[in-house]
Amino acid sequence: xxxxxxxxxxxxxxxxxxxxxxxxxxxxxxxxxxxxxxxxxxxxxxxxxxxxxxxxxxxxxxxxxxxxxxxxxxxxxxxxxxxxxxxxxxxxxxxxxxxxxxxxxxxxxxxxxxxxxxxxxxxxxxxxxxxxxxxxxxxxxxxxxxxxxxxxxxxxxxxxxxxxxxxxxxxxxxxxxxxxxxxxxxxxxxxxxxxxxxxxxxxxxxxxxxxxxxxxxxxxxxxxxxxxxxxxxxxxxxxxxxxxxxxxxxxxxxxxxxxxxxxxxxxxxxxxxxxxxxxxxxxxxxxxxx
Numbered sequence: 001x002x003x004x005x006x007x008x009x010x011x012x013x014x015x016x017x018x019x020x021x022x023x024x025x026x027x028x029x030x031x032x033x034x035x036x037x038x039x040x041x042x043x044x045x046x047x048x049x050x051x052x053x054x055x056x057x058x059x060x061x062x063x064x065x066x067x068x069x070x071x072x073x074x075x076x077x078x079x080x081x082x083x084x085x086x087x088x089x090x091x092x093x094x095x096x097x098x099x100x101x102x103x104x105x106x107x108x109x110x111x112x113x114x115x116x117x118x119x120x121x122x123x124x125x126x127x128x129x130x131x132x133x134x135x136x137x138x139x140x141x142x143x144x145x146x147x148x149x150x151x152x153x154x155x156x157x158x159x160x161x162x163x164x165x166x167x168x169x170x171x172x173x174x175x176x177x178x179x180x181x182x183x184x185x186x187x188x189x190x191x192x193x194x195x196x197x198x199x200x201x202x203x204x205x206x207x208x209x210x211x212x213x214x215x216x217x218x219x220x221x222x223x224x225x226x227x228x229x230x231x232x233x234x235x236x237x238x239x240x241x242x243x244x245x246x247x248x249x250x251x252x253x254x255x256x257x258x259x260x261x262x263x264x265x266x267x268x269x270x271x272x273x274x275x276x277x278x279x280x281x282x283x284x285x286x287x288x289x290x
Contacts, residue, residue, distance in 0.1 A: 027063075
């Protein structure tokens with residue numbers, strides 16, 4: 001990421017502190033995402049149309065390791081190379097791997113997948129990319145690179161999100177009806193400018209890159225807050241992150257209502273609601289290198 005630096009001091013820049021804080025917030029949301037949606041992740045790994053059990057796996061854009069740990073659990077004899085641009089995310093992933101006793105089965109690689117030269121990833125049997133390919137500036141080139149890295153007959157599993165989850169109940173009385181949808185509408189428009197491939201149909205692009213698409217599956221997610229204490233924290237963190245990007249474009253009334261919802265100390269805040277759920281969809285494509 002190229003970003004102008006200013007106001008340099010011995011303690012670094014304000015931009016650096018902001019990025020570190022933002023990365024920490026993102027890491028916490030990724031951890032909560034993994035905790036809340038673990039069942040759905042396991043169902044996706046179980047569905048993969050594998051011809052042989054993979055021993056060498058690559059997790060592209062691994063974040064803090066949701067996919068990495070799901071794959072390690074699904075394939076107990078496999079080793080995973082976890083790739084991400086964020087040193088902080090990789091450090092967090094390594095700490096979790098060590099705590100879970102699987103540190104020797106994980107290798108981390110810090111790399112920018114938009115860079116001209118791809119990192120050395122060996123010849124994996126399975127490449128996994130969950131909610132990461134849409135971040136790339138040139139995903140078509142990245143797909144060709146994945147195909148080139150895969151062992152013959154290897155599988156590429158590409159998972160895409162249908163936007164960020166919804167948390168508030170549909171149709172229930174709310175202080176500002178439709179608030180969450182209006183927030184998402186603004187966020188989706190802003191994302192479309194910077195992440196044009198988010199929510200894309202990857203099937204044709206995989207075929208154009210030389211893959212044989214062997215399967216496509218959409219998983220509907222609906223996790224009630226009563227089933228997981230983490231849902232409230234996930235909703236709080238997710239909506240706080242959305243607020244950061246949409247605040248300037250919301251009406252004063254909507255912004256005030258959102259801030260009341262995000263007040264962690266308030267008895268009316270999101271952490272105290274008993275009607276929360278995590279609702280979203282994820283689509284996975286399984287594509288084979290011939």
